[in-house]
Amino acid sequence: DGGITQSPKYLFRKEGQNVTLSCEQNLNHDAMYWYRQDPGQGLRLIYYSQIVNDFQKGDIAEGYSVSREKKESFPLTVTSAQKNPTAFYLCASSSGTGIYSGANVLTFGAGSRLTVL
């Protein structure tokens, strides 16, 4: 079945460590996204990519980095520069790209919950 796989589901990090969250999709979607979700808040966009080897910062990119070396993969690294990384991270993808890609339905993974100890 087509979908998005995020791993790990739960992750614990010590302060000062970088961690990488995996996101893989087999939907053949061009666009991929990373969102952060905090309790009682909506989803905030971290980074997005509409094509391989290209990505753009979202609203809260500071302290995060991404890569898009393959169409199906969009890993997110939470660096030590991210001051408050404890959150639920959601990866999504969509089939549309371009200026009107806000029209496209997002397909989400099950999320990764990161806790800083």
Next chain:
Amino acid sequence: AQKVTQAQTEISVVEKEDVTLDCVYETRDTTYYLFWYKQPPSGELVFLIRRNSFDEQNEISGRYSWNFQKSTSSFNFTITASQVVDSAVYFCALGSAGKSTFGDGTTLTVKP
């Protein structure tokens, strides 16, 4: 700037009651899209509906219905005869110019 407001943080109803989730949006774009997503306890958001800014027809799908009113910039979601399985966080989202903006979500609890 785009903004989506879901004023109801939490709603609790008893099974079989009807419930309406409110969504108000702000955008300067003339072409945009509105969405509702459901996030069950498992965490994965599930798409429910999309409407474009030129189509103000209300829509009904089973127990779900949506009321889009451009004049009040609202896109409200009604669940008729609610069930325990409807318990989830519901997000309204606005999409335009390549990105989606989400509201803070409404947590719906349906008690048996």
